[in-house]
Amino acid sequence: MSKAKAYAALNANSALVPFEIERRTPGPDDVQIQILYCGVCHSDLHTARNEWRNTLYPSVPGHEIVGRVVAVGKQVRNFKVGDLAGVGCMVDSCGNCPSCHDHEEQFCDHGFTGTYNGPLLGGENTYGGYSQSIVVKESFVLHIRHQEQDLAGVAPLLCAGITTYSPLSRWGAGPGKKVGIVGLGGLGHMGVKIAHAMGAQLVLFTTSAGKIEDGKCLGAGEVCVSTDPEQMARYAGQLDFILNTVAAPHALDPYVELLKRDGTMALVGAPAEPHPAPNVFGLILKRRRIASSLIGGIRETQEMLDFCAEHGISWRDKRTGAVRVRLRYNDRPMPEPR
Template sequence: MKSFGYAAKSAASPLNLFQFERREPGPRDVQIDILYCGVCHSDVHTARDEWGGAVYPVVTGHEIVGRVTRVGAEVTRFKEGDLAGVGCMVDSCRHCINCDDGLEQYCDHGFTGTYNSPDKRSGGVTYGGYSTSIVVDDHFVLRMPEKLDPAAAAPLLCAGITTYSPLREWGVGKGHKVGVVGLGGLGHMGVKLAHAMGAHVVLFTTSPGKTQDALRLGADEVVVSRDEDAMAAHAGTFHFILNTVAAPHNLDPFLSLLRRDGTMTLVGAPAEPHPSPTVFNLIFKRRRLAGSLIGGIAETQEMLDFCAEHGIVSDIELIPIHQINEAWDRMVKSDVKYRFVIDMASLKDEVKSL
């Protein structure tokens, strides 16, 4: 089935129009006409081969919202016309202990990423959501709440679940003091979600100019992390800290803010490792340094329903696809509030003009 997208042909090349084939829907497949696709920093890391393993051409995009256009004969959860979403995964082994527990992102055999993963169906490589359509096994398709703006809801499928999952796993709720490090695509979702869960939220930033925006998004306090006195005033008081920064930095100042048995969870994925934290910073308060990777399919659906209940979406800048290379450069410079989303009507218009 003919499809069009924007692809990187090499680590150094810009994204350009690319024609490729999608598989015909099988009995358990859902075909989706893509309306919007969020732009994630992982897209840049992958296409520029900053993490290694890129297989070119690369069509990125794993924050996908669209309308169902076809369903296989065995599909019961979706019908033509439904609003549906696809996140970071399109397959897993389905039988390991992690898949059985609904944690497909930790599949012992490796989940199939929405892009740049070996495609068991075609024998090739998966292509993502910077494209006109996609065909996905129905287990990995999400029901998108109609009450949410579909463009602004697209980043929930990565940025939303990436921050929701650790907040849920570590039991964030009323009476908890929660820190969020960084106010970018992930951080602004962490602030919104932690606030909706009832926590007292403190945003840590290196940019004093982000204070008013953080308060608008739901932070109760803002601390400039370069201010040693301001940091010291919070020492030993946090139940949980969500660190969203995707650049190497010293973790010790934030670990010192945790109370006994407090946890800091890393969700940012820098291209280079963080400096190792001081062991004594952990052992004297039984503090924990953890990591978290997106969320399982059931938890992602739970997150979408939670966001619908609380009216939570991402703050976005909607762009036509021909501006994607400029958007990537701006995103790397943190020049976006707070997530780019591609309007795929622009790609369809480009294809029509061929």
């Protein structure tokens, strides 16, 4: 065992505080990673505040991890000391169920083990990337092929990237498809970039007129302010697919009406309270679907990272080159590390 400095939430109301955790000694199939960057995901906030009512305290969030390999076990074959590596939302699964055999570990019948907050269906706590280091079995470690100067912008791909890439890929958001992205937050930001790179005709829907320029800069061909009924009406029955990234309860019916016959809207936001139930007639009269998606399996996550490396996609702002990061919690700055 080794000690590592970290940031932890000790209860649902406290700010994150400096904390010390123990990491296991690497076993034969383990990779030890010195953490260089960790993204700040909305799931981290949901968990720290216990909004999903399943938090194990103390909670060390962080599942968008990029770092450098500092040790490998004797049986590790695909990583060596000095490699750049990533860890996403999962660090283990049963490996034996149909989902695991299909490389869909996120749907493991026995519940995957989260990078933080323990196994999905209950078990010992795990600690995430708001820390100095992490030890993970090789089969859940990912290769990072971006340039080293981009690493801060690569970290959010490990959750926001795969959460949007997986449904966009599954529902064929490529050339000849008209795709809507709802929301320009953490997920929507990545969804716009990835859908644009896939070649879709892209419409961004936002409640903020101030985000029109941002949306177009990121790759949206058109931007619709969704609070304006006239603007929304222009897209009625026009879209093949909608990726709805909003993580707050909201009416789904206005977006269902934008779908073509046989169109699909996939929900990837995870609100603390349910969305209002949609009007079933808006679905059945056009054979429309409301679907959902989680993250992606390890194989698909590596595919996403390689796609983003090939297309130069990261969290960086195209106009300034800056990485958009604000380390705040409950509207208070993070404390300085000790």
